[in-house]
Every structure is written in C-alpha cells, then in structure tokens.
Amino acid sequence: MSFFNSIFGNSENADAPKSNVNWIELTDIAQLMEIEAISNAKPVVIFKHSTRCSISRMALKQFEREYDLNETVDAYFLDLIANREVSNEIANKFSVYHESPQLILIKNGKAIYDVSHSDIDAVALKEKV
Incomplete structure (x- = not known):
C-alpha cells in the first residue's frame, strides 16, 4: 500500500460503493459498428x-x-482522455x-x-428506454 493510500484511503477500497452498471469498456472505433448493430x-x-x-466523476457515481x-440495456464506458x-x-x-461527461442512448443505430453534466440521470434514461 502506498503512503498516500494509507493516509487518504484507496479508491479501490472494499467499503466503497460498487457500480450497479455492467460496463463494457469502449476503447476501439471498430466497437462503434458493433454498438450500431446491437442497438x-x-x-x-x-x-x-x-x-x-x-x-x-460526480455524474458517473450518481448514475451508477x-x-x-x-x-434491458448494454452500457458502454468510454474514458475519453x-x-x-x-x-x-x-x-x-x-x-x-461532444461533451464531457455525456450520456448517449442509441436505438436502431x-x-x-x-x-451531459447534471442532466445525466438514470431515472430519466429509464423513461427513454
């Protein structure tokens, strides 16, 4: 454990809330064709x-x-940096x-x-699905 983790805590802490999302990591442009087809x-x-x-980070944690x-939905996560x-x-x-953070719902391609930002809301998303 690093010195900073021992003082400030580790972000991978077992007590940290777990994500409710089964994220699929989005790292390759070719995956966009897959997303289009799945949608x-x-x-x-x-x-x-x-x-x-x-x-x-705050928008992500709230959404999760x-x-x-x-x-009912496949969820892709993009680290845009x-x-x-x-x-x-x-x-x-x-x-x-382009915005960041941003949530985009894809249907039928x-x-x-x-x-984006404070408008990212899982409950609102559910209404659109």
Whole structure:
C-alpha cells in the first residue's frame, strides 16, 4: 500500500460503493459498428467520462448508484482522455455534439437521447428506454 493510500484511503477500497452498471469498456472505433448493430435489437448507452474532471466523476457515481437497466440495456464506458479518437468518432457517427461527461442512448443505430453534466440521470434514461 502506498503512503498516500494509507493516509487518504484507496479508491479501490472494499467499503466503497460498487457500480450497479455492467460496463463494457469502449476503447476501439471498430466497437462503434458493433454498438450500431446491437442497438437494432437492444438499446445501448454510452457514458463518456473524463478522468480529469470532478464533475464527470460526480455524474458517473450518481448514475451508477441509480442505474438498474442491466437486463434491458448494454452500457458502454468510454474514458475519453485515453480514447479521444473514439470520442470524436462517436460525435461524428451518431451526430451528437461532444461533451464531457455525456450520456448517449442509441436505438436502431441512431442517438435518440443525449445529455451531459447534471442532466445525466438514470431515472430519466429509464423513461427513454
């Protein structure tokens, strides 16, 4: 355990709340074709997260606590700092303006719902699914 972890705690702490989301990591542009195809049979959500932004972290944690759509929606998680080219292609392919944090719902190959920052809400998403 590092010195800082012993003083401030480890973010991987067993007492930390667990995510309710069965995330699929989005790291490759080719996965966007997969998402488009899957969305014809099942809704797909993409969460674009900036690991450098505290607002993004807060939106993610709140979303993860409220989320209960694992049986009906495939959820993809994009670390947009590590995968900027994927983030740019999402904006292009699904005709959405890039924001961070951002939640995008894809159905039948098209983005039908797109929110960012404090508008990211798992309950509102459930109404759109």
